[in-house]
Amino acid sequence: MIPVMSAQRATPTTSPTNTMAPAAINETPRVDITALKAAAASDAPVVDLRKYAHFDNTPGIGTEFRAPGDYRDKSGKPAVSFRDMLDDPASLRALGKLVSERGVVFFRNTEISTEEQLKLVHALGVLGGKPDTSGLHVNPCTPPGQKEGDEVARISNSYVFGPQFKRDQSSILLRRVGKMGWHSDVTYEPVPADYACLTIRTVPETGGDTLWASAYEAYDRLSPPMRKFLEGLTALHKGLGFIQIAQKFGIPEFRENRGSPENVGQALEAVHPVIRTHPLTGWKGLFVNREFTQRIVELTPHESDELLQFLFDHVADNQDIQVRFKWEPNSVAIWDNRCTFHTATFDLDNVVREGTRGLSLGEKPFLDPNSVSRREALEKQGVKF
Numbered sequence: 001m002i003p004v005m006s007a008q009r010a011t012p013t014t015s016p017t018n019t020m021a022p023a024a025i026n027e028t029p030r031v032d033i034t035a036l037k038a039a040a041a042s043d044a045p046v047v048d049l050r051k052y053a054h055f056d057n058t059p060g061i062g063t064e065f066r067a068p069g070d071y072r073d074k075s076g077k078p079a080v081s082f083r084d085m086l087d088d089p090a091s092l093r094a095l096g097k098l099v100s101e102r103g104v105v106f107f108r109n110t111e112i113s114t115e116e117q118l119k120l121v122h123a124l125g126v127l128g129g130k131p132d133t134s135g136l137h138v139n140p141c142t143p144p145g146q147k148e149g150d151e152v153a154r155i156s157n158s159y160v161f162g163p164q165f166k167r168d169q170s171s172i173l174l175r176r177v178g179k180m181g182w183h184s185d186v187t188y189e190p191v192p193a194d195y196a197c198l199t200i201r202t203v204p205e206t207g208g209d210t211l212w213a214s215a216y217e218a219y220d221r222l223s224p225p226m227r228k229f230l231e232g233l234t235a236l237h238k239g240l241g242f243i244q245i246a247q248k249f250g251i252p253e254f255r256e257n258r259g260s261p262e263n264v265g266q267a268l269e270a271v272h273p274v275i276r277t278h279p280l281t282g283w284k285g286l287f288v289n290r291e292f293t294q295r296i297v298e299l300t301p302h303e304s305d306e307l308l309q310f311l312f313d314h315v316a317d318n319q320d321i322q323v324r325f326k327w328e329p330n331s332v333a334i335w336d337n338r339c340t341f342h343t344a345t346f347d348l349d350n351v352v353r354e355g356t357r358g359l360s361l362g363e364k365p366f367l368d369p370n371s372v373s374r375r376e377a378l379e380k381q382g383v384k385f
């Protein structure tokens, strides 16, 4: 059975204008939930995607599959067809597992439509057991009635989610320092993201790379006393950047019904555990990010500022927990926001870089005190570090 069916979008209830009237459009694409849940509950062993030609980008994060016919591959393994995987629940289940373990997975020479991006991340989330109430995220600033669908995020180096929201980057001196961009997607929502799929459709000749960092490795590189301290803390996340955009461009209201019944309201804020357990892998990861985390709830403002600064730098400064990906035409990146951070590289001058992203919502973040770190779990399986 083919799990990913033709999308039949709800007819938008708003006209395509640039005004931000609240809209409760649920455009979650139709996927065959029954087939996906059956695959998720199957006793059959998860397909090992490592039987296909691939390489790990770094020891701790990132796996890239070789495109069919890639002259660089000497493994003798067959190349996997990403497009065939889209219609196979068993392969998608394996892909979701791999993404959650490796943080981010890359494919080359693969065309993917915006509709397929939405279906893919939603299917991965369903296969991973996300709540039935979690659909696809609608960004609070997305103009209603986009031709691609309101749940498609348009990614550009010159604007934020819509050409009318221009970035201030005419001069290199106005761009923020690169390390300031590290984040996990939409952590200001009570129900934040699990899987994301990004492709860059207008690829610059050079520059505009994306970087990801492992939240598992970030946790593993903290001392046991620091880990224990952080596990007793929660943090306030807030979408301040979007609030500033709304003020700057006169947006009267943010979008409501942003993919989950809990992702409503105009505050764009949520409190999450500082260390969270990944529901699929069972591994602990650091869950604060420079873009959205405002303060540690249980600490004084001064203590919170100092600790967050350390944790943000811990992610940005450790290039050995990061992977840097160079985009080519028809490259696809799929990542899990529950165990990674990412940032674009703003190194382009008068060059366009534009793409599209689909974003699935997961579950409310939680910490299972009995869960372990990635390295602890792998050591129990015999991996030596």
Ligand SMILES: [Fe+2]
Residues within 6 Å of the ligand: 183, 184, 185, 342
């Ligand atoms: Fe992002």
